[in-house]
Amino acid sequence: MPTFVYMTRCDGCGYCVDICPSDIMHIDETTRRAYNIEPNMCWECYSCVKACPHHAIDVRGYADFAPLGHSVRVDRDEERGTIAWKIKFRDGREKNFLSPITTKPWGKHIPQLADVPAPDQSMRDSQLLFNEPKYIRMDEGDLHTLEAAGLKLKEGVYY
Amino acid sequence: MAYKTIVEDNIDILVCGAGLGGTGAAWEARFWGQDKKVVIAEKANIDRSGAVAQGLYAINCYMGTRWGENNPEDHVRYARIDLMGMVREDLLFDMARHVDSTVHQFEEWGLPLMRDPKTGAYQREGRWQIMIHGESYKPIVAEAAKKSADTIYNRICVTHLLMDESKENRVAGAVGFNVRTGNYHVFKSKTVIVAAGGASMIFKPRSVGEGAGRVWYAPWSSGSAYGLLINAGAKMTQMENRIVLARFKDGYGPVGAYFLHLKTRTQNCNGEEYESKWWPQLQEMVGKEYLDPEASHRTHRPIPTCLRNHAFLNEVNAGRGPIHMVTMEAFQDPHLEEVGWENFLGMTVGQAVLWAATDVDPKNENPELTTSEPYVMGSHATGCGAWCSGPEDVSPPEYFWGYNRMTSVEGLFGAGDAVGGTPHAFSSGSFTEGRLAAKAACKYIDDGKADGIRVSDSQINKRKEEIYKPLEHYKIYRNEVVAGSVNPNYINPRQGLDRLQKLMDEYCGGVTVSYMTNEKLLNIGLKKMHILEEDLDKLAAEDIHELLRAWELKHRVRTAESVFHHTLFRKETRWPGYYYRGDYMKLDDKNWHHLTVSRRDPKTGEYTMEKAPCYHLVDKDEAPAEPEKAEA
Ligand SMILES: Cc1cc2nc3c(=O)[nH]c(=O)nc-3n(C[C@H](O)[C@H](O)[C@H](O)COP(=O)(O)OP(=O)(O)OC[C@H]3O[C@@H](n4cnc5c(N)ncnc54)[C@H](O)[C@@H]3O)c2cc1C
Ligand code: SF4
Ligand code: SF4
Numbered sequence: 001m002p003t004f005v006y007m008t009r010c011d012g013c014g015y016c017v018d019i020c021p022s023d024i025m026h027i028d029e030t031t032r033r034a035y036n037i038e039p040n041m042c043w044e045c046y047s048c049v050k051a052c053p054h055h056a057i058d059v060r061g062y063a064d065f066a067p068l069g070h071s072v073r074v075d076r077d078e079e080r081g082t083i084a085w086k087i088k089f090r091d092g093r094e095k096n097f098l099s100p101i102t103t104k105p106w107g108k109h110i111p112q113l114a115d116v117p118a119p120d121q122s123m124r125d126s127q128l129l130f131n132e133p134k135y136i137r138m139d140e141g142d143l144h145t146l147e148a149a150g151l152k153l154k155e156g157v158y159y
Numbered sequence: 160m161a162y163k164t165i166v167e168d169n170i171d172i173l174v175c176g177a178g179l180g181g182t183g184a185a186w187e188a189r190f191w192g193q194d195k196k197v198v199i200a201e202k203a204n205i206d207r208s209g210a211v212a213q214g215l216y217a218i219n220c221y222m223g224t225r226w227g228e229n230n231p232e233d234h235v236r237y238a239r240i241d242l243m244g245m246v247r248e249d250l251l252f253d254m255a256r257h258v259d260s261t262v263h264q265f266e267e268w269g270l271p272l273m274r275d276p277k278t279g280a281y282q283r284e285g286r287w288q289i290m291i292h293g294e295s296y297k298p299i300v301a302e303a304a305k306k307s308a309d310t311i312y313n314r315i316c317v318t319h320l321l322m323d324e325s326k327e328n329r330v331a332g333a334v335g336f337n338v339r340t341g342n343y344h345v346f347k348s349k350t351v352i353v354a355a356g357g358a359s360m361i362f363k364p365r366s367v368g369e370g371a372g373r374v375w376y377a378p379w380s381s382g383s384a385y386g387l388l389i390n391a392g393a394k395m396t397q398m399e400n401r402i403v404l405a406r407f408k409d410g411y412g413p414v415g416a417y418f419l420h421l422k423t424r425t426q427n428c429n430g431e432e433y434e435s436k437w438w439p440q441l442q443e444m445v446g447k448e449y450l451d452p453e454a455s456h457r458t459h460r461p462i463p464t465c466l467r468n469h470a471f472l473n474e475v476n477a478g479r480g481p482i483h484m485v486t487m488e489a490f491q492d493p494h495l496e497e498v499g500w501e502n503f504l505g506m507t508v509g510q511a512v513l514w515a516a517t518d519v520d521p522k523n524e525n526p527e528l529t530t531s532e533p534y535v536m537g538s539h540a541t542g543c544g545a546w547c548s549g550p551e552d553v554s555p556p557e558y559f560w561g562y563n564r565m566t567s568v569e570g571l572f573g574a575g576d577a578v579g580g581t582p583h584a585f586s587s588g589s590f591t592e593g594r595l596a597a598k599a600a601c602k603y604i605d606d607g608k609a610d611g612i613r614v615s616d617s618q619i620n621k622r623k624e625e626i627y628k629p630l631e632h633y634k635i636y637r638n639e640v641v642a643g644s645v646n647p648n649y650i651n652p653r654q655g656l657d658r659l660q661k662l663m664d665e666y667c668g669g670v671t672v673s674y675m676t677n678e679k680l681l682n683i684g685l686k687k688m689h690i691l692e693e694d695l696d697k698l699a700a701e702d703i704h705e706l707l708r709a710w711e712l713k714h715r716v717r718t719a720e721s722v723f724h725h726t727l728f729r730k731e732t733r734w735p736g737y738y739y740r741g742d743y744m745k746l747d748d749k750n751w752h753h754l755t756v757s758r759r760d761p762k763t764g765e766y767t768m769e770k771a772p773c774y775h776l777v778d779k780d781e782a783p784a785e786p787e788k789a790e791a
Contacts, residue, residue: 002372002373018204019204019207020203021203021204021207021208021209022203022372022377022378023314023338023379023704023707026704038704039369040371040372041372041378041708042372042378043212043213043372043373043374043377043378044373044508044512045207045377046213046508047212047213059508060512061509061512061515061516062368062372062373062409063369063370064366064368064370065366065370065409065513065517066370066409066513067516067517068516070512070515070516071515072508072511072512072515074508076294083294085504085511087500087511088515089515089518089520090515091518093520095500097497097500097501097504099271099292099294099501100271100292101271101292101294101295102295102299103269103270103271104268104269106269109267109268110268110299110303110306112306112307113186113187113189113190113193113307114193114307116190118193119190119191124191124602124605127253127550129187129260129594130187130190131260131264132257132260133260135259135263136224136225136257136259136263137225138263139225143256144224144230144231
């Protein structure tokens with residue numbers, strides 16, 4: 001509705017509460033289980049579904065236009081770097097998909113910019129960003145300028 | 160009020176909102192300001208916040224100069240024709256010449272980019288789009304931002320910018336509240352980069368029940384980028400240029416990959432091609448400069464997206480709907496079928512949910528398309544947003560005031576949806592803009608431009624009172640009536656949102672009026688907006704979560720008001736298919752080949768409108784090539 005929580009699987013860990021971009025996964029104070037407090041502000045983004053360690057959250061299509069009896073389940077595995085989807089149609093047909101989510105282990109491959117050599121004044125005065133110009137063409141070529149492209153400013157319509 | 164006040168002082172760069180623009184800004188800020196204090200204030204959790212929360216299946220802006228594919232000026236031509244001339248070419252050119260370095264970094268960070276097995280180049284979906292397995296796009300860029308920022312405050316809804324009291328029109332930080340603890344947060348900062356995203360749900364969505372949240376742009380895209388900037392007195396541009404998208408019906412699934420990569424096409428209820436039938440009539444409306452089907456066949460020049468919407472709408476109004484996407488041919492190829500489904504699973508899962516629920520298998524049945532309600536945003540295929548300075552080596556004097564991506568308020572920068580006149584930046588371009596803004600913000604500080612900032616306690620306290628007022632209001636009037644949501648003294652945020660959507664829809668050219676408006680309607684709508692604003696003063700929030708909705712509504716209303724003023728000012732129909740001015744149905748280049756610029760006076764609430772010159776950097780000609788459709 002659109003997300004909902006299977007009571008028996010949820011242990012109230014709060015991962016879904018931590019991640020929902022819409023702030024609508026909350027823990028019910030009496031049952032200590034999670035629930036969606038505002039279904040019509042849910043995007044079916046599956047962020048909470050992917051985050052739940054117990055697969056306790058599921059989605060049902062919006063009542064306005066989606067008949068009952070379908071499901072789209074997901075298993076996101078950070079260690080393996082994959083995501084698996086299982087689509088079940090109302091009429092029982094199934095489709096399965098598997099995709100990579102990253103090509104590198106998490107946490108190690110993005111540099112700390114505080115530790116790289118500081119930019120010198122000529123770089124500061126130029127139009128370059130970090131790792132440029134090299135990272136634009138992956139060679140030593142320079143940044144695109146108007147002059148290099150033989151371009152001049154014009155005002156008005158001419159095309 | 161029991162909530163604590165938490166002050167973070169001596170910030171150099173405050174990033175408000177960390178979607179694609181904000182993460183780019185935080186990342187790059189550390190390089191140019193290794194000793195600077197960089198802080199993020201984000202309404203959700205940066206690991207899954209913003210328009211890319213679900214992921215994306217394509218990066219829609221990549222030049223590929225490395226593979227000899229495109230140059231920045233080619234991209235300027237493309238975005239310009241798609242927006243019928245109205246773009247900031249300096250900003251576009253600048254973004255385009257840096258965007259490849261952003262994408263190459265993404266790959267190095269582990270984002271799975273698909274490659275063409277024959278050439279080794281990235282797998283193209285279209286001329287500007289490359290295909291990715293992007294389910295974890297957002298967590299990956301969030302990791303980069305986390306490595307660079309000193310502190311990240313998740314769950315802070317930024318409500319206002321703080322203004323310097325020693326120098327007029329200079330920013331001094333921001334304030335907001337924690338949507339979980341309720342605490343009041345004050346960020347005193349030398350510069351602020353606003354990257355709080357575009358606006359969904361200011362127009363009535365097609366669905367009105369539970370599904371009112373299944374919009375195209377995310378329901379949490381509350382137009383805060385605009386609300387914050389307009390309230391601070393920043394000049395805005397192109398706010399009339401709202402976008403309407405052709406999408407799979409009810410699921411809002413993207414059609415770009417279908418057209419471009421799967422080579423699908425659309426047809427009317429009789430199985431006929433219908434678009435070309437509308438071109439002659441439309442050419443009279445917009446002129447040959449903007450609609451030249453022959454030239455489009457010869458070159459890469461796309462037919463503007465809005466014009467293709469126009470054909471769609473007219474065909475449906477002529478009684479030949481629904482429009483179908485012909486998927487049955489492409490989906491016979493198992494590889495393309497997989498691409499078609501994964502396109503949704505990595506980006507708009509709801510579309511897969513809908514097809515599963517309704518037993519639609521596009522292999523056996525051609526699914527329905529429809530046009531969406533309008534959205535206001537500046538990084539996708541439209542260019543709403545702040546009037547920002549360009550880079551010094553490219554921009555003419557009217558477009559340049561010292562610091563790249565700085566708004567007309569000193570020390571206040573924008574990125575992504577916040578920046579006006581830069582359509583077709585998309586995810587990679589928004590991240591790039593964040594990087595550009597961060598470099599410029601560091602320079603601004605190093606030049607001593609932020610010296611002597613003063614913020615009084617009274618400014619801070621006044622904002623605090625304002626922020627929590629909806630909670631107070633609720634407490635005072637709650638018990639006057641027995642129970643329920645009907646109260647003569649207040650409205651709640653949902654009621655306010657419904658009212659805003661209804662009046663935007665009916666008076667400002669939403670779905671139910673076929674995107675049509677005119678001066679009379681706009682003026683009535685504006686009057687109703689003012690009364691809505693009076694009622695917003697009596698908004699009531701039952702708890703902190705509702706307080707979040709209250710402030711989202713206030714930012715949406717401010718955004719909507721600006722859309723009204725801009726639409727009223729531009730007396731022509733520049734983008735038929737996005738909206739129509741019934742009283743000025745024709746595009747009018749003689750009077751309106753200009754960018755629109757507005758400023759709302761923060762003291763009086765009055766708007767001043769002006770025309771700014773629309774400069775072109777790039778000529779029109781391009782080598783003949785395969786025809787191509789624009790991505791929307
Ligand atoms: C369905 C969909 C499909 C798309 N497809 C593609 C595609 O295939 N390829 C592509 O390149 N691009 C695509 N885009 C576009 C891309 O997602 C956007 O261009 C990009 O995310 C814009 O970046 P941004 O930083 O301006 O906004 P966002 O990424 O939306 O970030 C805004 C951030 O601000 C935060 N925020 C909002 N208000 C506040 C506040 N008051 N206080 C604090 N924080 C706040 C939000 O939580 C969010 O984190 C798509 C977008 C959508 C919605
Ligand atoms: S699907 Fe997304 S918006 Fe809906 S509850 Fe889960 S995380 Fe929140
Ligand atoms: S993440 Fe799963 S188990 Fe944890 S609170 Fe949410 S629904 Fe319950």
